[in-house]
Amino acid sequence: MPFQSPALLIGVSARIYYPSGPVLDLGGVWTKTLHFLEQSVAQWLMRGGALPVMVPAVDAQSVVQTEELNLGHYAQALDGLVLQGGNDVAPASYGEVPIAPEWAGDPVRDAYEKSLIEAFVKAGKPVFGICRGLQMLNVAFGGTMWQDIGTQMPQALPHVRSEMYERNVHALEIVPGTHMAALYPGLQHGMINSIHHQSIKDLAPDFVVEAHCPDDGVIEAIRRRGPGFVAGVQWHPEFRQKNCQVIFDDTPLLRDFLASARAQQSN
Template sequence: MPFQSPSLLIGVSARIYYPSGPVLDLGGVWTKTLHYLEQSIAQLLMRGGALPVMIPAVDAQSVVQREELNLRHYAEALDGLVLQGGNDVAPATYGESPLSPAWGGDAIRDQYEMELIHAFVQAGKPVFGICRGLQMLNVAFGGTLWQDIKTQLPNALEHVKHAMYERNVHPVEIVPGTRLASLYPSNHRGLINSIHHQGIRDLAPGFVVEARCPDDGMIEAIRRTGPGFVAGVQWHPEFRQENDTMTLNDNPILLDFLNCARDAATICRHSQRR
């Protein structure tokens, strides 16, 4: 799909790389904290005719301090928000202690993304979460997570197989009567990729489940009820190839989100002209 005029600007939350262990600081990028946008996410949005804009995060060590970066300015300037995947959500963010040091998560990113989510929701802009993004939406509105599916739900499917990565797939079943079901009127079942060891435990108040894994009941898609667009999927639409006929075609989900972003942008532009 070609880019449209005026341009649709979609903000993307930053993934964060932290240097691991003691390093010799020779000035290279791997000795520094990096904020980055995964290429596949950018290409997903560009295929839909939008222009992706990565939104930087700040922490205590940043040159720019949090009080100097008002994330509401991004919410006002951009037309929608995508929360990309990445590090675990920190159990402390939803009131728990890590069951293992490996599952400590990224509390700095959690705080940054929660601020982003609420800024965009208050601005009336759509928010779409992918994998960690779905989990972050659930936590931001009061839900909880399974810290490790394999440990806490030993009878569940293997939702992550590191040797297979996005080639690990399983069935998904869309809940009838939901908005997601309306995007797939002729078929409510399909296959999705699965690359997550955490998942939704307690659903946030005000949200509905839009899809589950039929084999173990794991929540795979959610949406906030009421006005506006706040939704997420547990799988990765950005990893699906256009010639893939086996897995669920995610284009209706992407276009639904972008259409809502265009509608919100139109309303904002009209209000600014008054």
């Protein structure tokens, strides 16, 4: 879809790269914390005619301090928010202790994204979560997570295969009567990519499940009840290849999110 006028500006939460040693002493980006927007997410939004804008994060080590970054200004200036994928949600963010050191997650990003969610919801702007983004929405509104599907849900399918990455796929079942079902009339099943080792354990209050994996019950899509637009999917719609008939067509999801953003723009 071509660029739409007036411009539809969609904020995207920053992914965070932390330098890990040992690294070559080359200086530059290799030794700095980086905030970045994944190209595929940006292009996914651009295909819908929107302009993606990455919203920066700050932490205790930043030159700009938290009190100097008013995320409410971003929520007022932008038309919607996408939470992109990335590092694990920290168990500490939902009141648990990591069951393994490698699953400690990213509490800095959690706090930043929770503040972003609060700002955009308060401003009445739509929020859409992708993979970790779905998980962060669940946690931000009071839900919890399985820290590792393989360990805590041994009966489940392998929802991540590092050697396959986005080529790892499994079945999806849409829950009848939901908003997602209305977006896909006559369609209840599909195939989605799967690149996650955490999943929703306790669903946040006031949320409904819109889709799940029929083989093991893992929640794959959620939406908040009531007014406004707060929803997320566990898969990566931005990784779907153009004209691919095998993987679930996420175009209706993107159009629905951007239509909500456009509606808020005109208010």
